Amino acid sequence: MSSQNPAEDIAKAAKAAFEASQLIPPSERVKALYAIRAELETAKEDVLAANRKDLQAAQLEVDAGRMSSALLKRLDLTKGDKWDSMLQGITDVAKLPDPTGKVSYASELDDELELYRVSCPIGVLLVIFEARPEVVVNIAALAIKSGNAAILKGGKESNETAQLVSKAIQAALSKTSIPSTYIQAIQTRAEVSALLQLDRYIDLVIPRGSNSLVRNIQNSTRIPVMGHADGLCSVYLDESADLQKAVRVVLDSKTDYPAACNAAETLVVHESLLPTIWPAVAKALLAADVQLLCDPPTLFALSSLSPPPANLSTHVHPSTPGSYSTEHLNLTLSVTAQPSLAAAIQFINSHSSHHTDSIVTEDQHAASAFCRGVDSAGTFVNASTRFADGFRYGFGTEVGISTGRIHARGPVGLEGLVTYKYMLRSKGETGHIAGEFGSGEGKKQYKHKKIIADAAPF
Amino acid sequence: MSSQNPAEDIAKAAKAAFEASQLIPPSERVKALYAIRAELETAKEDVLAANRKDLQAAQLEVDAGRMSSALLKRLDLTKGDKWDSMLQGITDVAKLPDPTGKVSYASELDDELELYRVSCPIGVLLVIFEARPEVVVNIAALAIKSGNAAILKGGKESNETAQLVSKAIQAALSKTSIPSTYIQAIQTRAEVSALLQLDRYIDLVIPRGSNSLVRNIQNSTRIPVMGHADGLCSVYLDESADLQKAVRVVLDSKTDYPAACNAAETLVVHESLLPTIWPAVAKALLAADVQLLCDPPTLFALSSLSPPPANLSTHVHPSTPGSYSTEHLNLTLSVTAQPSLAAAIQFINSHSSHHTDSIVTEDQHAASAFCRGVDSAGTFVNASTRFADGFRYGFGTEVGISTGRIHARGPVGLEGLVTYKYMLRSKGETGHIAGEFGSGEGKKQYKHKKIIADAAPF
The missing domain is CATH 3.40.605.10 (Aldehyde Dehydrogenase; Chain A, domain 1)
Structure with a gap:
């Protein structure tokens, strides 16, 4: 052979x-x-x-x-x-x-x-x-x-x-x-x-x-590929974000296991939070030894922190455009301010790897818009990106986290390893032929009557 | 722009x-x-x-x-x-x-x-x-x-x-x-x-x-492809096939609309039917002006037809190995005899385009083995391959018939044009973080309690 x-x-x-x-x-x-x-x-x-x-x-x-x-x-x-x-x-x-x-x-x-x-x-x-x-x-x-x-x-x-x-x-x-x-x-x-x-x-x-x-x-192949690649996840702090939730969700998303694909790499902050919630979140991140790569508005907002955290000068740096498409996989976080929810969604859609993104908000409408508008396998509300995982989702196992968009998306359980086939069975006296159906005289019509069944009877 | x-x-x-x-x-x-x-x-x-x-x-x-x-x-x-x-x-x-x-x-x-x-x-x-x-x-x-x-x-x-x-x-x-x-x-x-x-x-x-x-x-692309290509469908006449069903299903599969991708191109006949059902099916096919490309056993079985059909000499020809991988799309049918159900399944798996294949049988076990063993989008029992169609399946519309194996297989309705995303919502006082779960002391356990819902509440 x-x-x-x-x-x-x-x-x-x-x-x-x-x-x-x-x-x-x-x-x-x-x-x-x-x-x-x-x-x-x-x-x-x-x-x-x-x-x-x-x-x-x-x-x-x-x-x-x-x-x-x-x-x-x-x-x-x-x-x-x-x-x-x-x-x-x-x-x-x-x-x-x-x-x-x-x-x-x-x-x-x-x-x-x-x-x-x-x-x-x-x-x-x-x-x-x-x-x-x-x-x-x-x-x-x-x-x-x-x-x-x-x-x-x-x-x-x-x-x-x-x-x-x-x-x-x-x-x-x-x-x-x-x-x-x-x-x-x-x-x-x-x-x-x-x-x-x-x-x-x-x-x-x-x-x-x-x-x-x-x-x-x-x-290099014509064969379908179900890719399990990088995760460039982000957390967005909405205008209506709660301070405690913001600190907890950002910190857990970044520091719970920085090398994982579901760790956050980017923080998007609504402009209105620059003098309020952002400095508090930054302090918590700095206390957890996180390096911050900031755009000008988020950088400026930290300049007047009082008292200034001990590691401010070593841990806070200006970001570059490339910062927002980098999967750091360590204790580094890119930060940007955006003027609105719509701008934040657009920023995430054009920079994230469509893996998992989370919004911190008290506003139902903002939550709903974020979940529909962000084009990622996981869209979360007031929850850490780290929950994106087959075991945590309850699949009992995980093949991986698919970064593809068709067949299986996000955490893949056993369901992602099966497809389906159509089984058609005639139990009629003479079998079934398509030519007997149609719109002409004497032609049969399709019934399309739902059958309740868990398993095929053959 | x-x-x-x-x-x-x-x-x-x-x-x-x-x-x-x-x-x-x-x-x-x-x-x-x-x-x-x-x-x-x-x-x-x-x-x-x-x-x-x-x-x-x-x-x-x-x-x-x-x-x-x-x-x-x-x-x-x-x-x-x-x-x-x-x-x-x-x-x-x-x-x-x-x-x-x-x-x-x-x-x-x-x-x-x-x-x-x-x-x-x-x-x-x-x-x-x-x-x-x-x-x-x-x-x-x-x-x-x-x-x-x-x-x-x-x-x-x-x-x-x-x-x-x-x-x-x-x-x-x-x-x-x-x-x-x-x-x-x-x-x-x-x-x-x-x-x-x-x-x-x-x-x-x-x-x-x-x-x-x-x-x-x-x-030429990294983008996933949902192909709608040729159909090389076959009908298998099992040892236990009923004569009338055999004639009806083969004839409809071949002649109802020969240019369609769900028309049959190949007929596989169990050896034991060579002196019985096969000649009767062949007569009906010849009467419907179908050209038959036969392997030696099926060809020989037609040599003694009595009375010989008028178009026997013009419509019955020896097949070549290529006949069984040809999508004729006209009134031509390739025919082969196989010694067993297992051999028939193997023949179909290695020659068909995994679109739709049908067995004619009175034997439940044979039907079940065929439906599981034939690796095609549709596996039918005593029914014409022509039923493989989104409208006939009851989808109300058809994007096409996917010859791919993942995401959507066989006739594709609107369901084949959607994927899914995971939405996770914390309604808790302080949001939800992954670090609170685990096996250590004071850690929370996942509940994984099923929610009955048709639509997401956000």
């Missing part, structure tokens, strides 16, 4: 595994998840030994100044409860409701002619993600639970670990009726490039990483 | 119009639809005069052998009730339920912290379609109803008509509070190429046409 093109072999095997899996009951997928957990438990010492190899190689890179120690830390599977929570994650996903086989539309088109729109897997996923070895397990579990075959490419820094983890996954699958090529891991960028050409076999690419990673992939 | 790049001006204007429209109540969009109808009624004579110019130019092309007379016929807006049904189509779309503002998920995350997932427009659509001038009106109506701005490019053969139609649409919009650049028409492929680069302003490309058009567009 092997061709001259190893990537094509991988893609074909994935598609064949997907198609075969469609005839296997979903309960087998749950069985596979528990088998993976058991297999990983058995392989624990080997996997952790491989992880130590990855860590040693990474340490050399860190010592040579070629890798950040933050990345090294993320590689480490031996720390704290990381291993156990990775295994627990498999059980959690196994216990979630099956996202496939759900009816979202059902209609009786004619006597004994029933239409059902039924959720089903997308097909073969190509998932490209960062160098955290536990993500291999997480993504494999999500793909299996939702009925998709998957080809996984993690960061090269975790290759040794990822290889053993995926060996364990394949060993577990081979104890079920699901083909072991249902989940495959690849190691090189060259394989990714080759796979991106194979739109005949691969149905969706899910890149998690930087904006440039997502754009590079969008540039 | 005009730049060196006219396409960028168009795209920017569309985005600005979209953003402005988000603050206008949806009722204004319905008002705009009635205004367009009125404006077209006023402009009727001018539009039809422009249409006659297009027709004259087209006639020269037909005379010179450079255009088919079928295409010329599709250009003609003066024939029969085409004009009136174009206007009626606007009213029909106006009367459909608003697809925006619908809540599909709502959860109380904490006391006084409510999350709503609310349907909303996608943004700016770039729609590329065939040379039927009434489609400009149809697509404009769908875009406006669903709250999207749109840039429209029809076939160049209908340019004169399309220009006057879009002038009328803009005139009508200028009588509402919706910006007149909400709907813009472009004329050239060069403009399309330039627009495909502007993923900052354009959110979705909808090409309706050939597979090669869709692939070319997918190759």
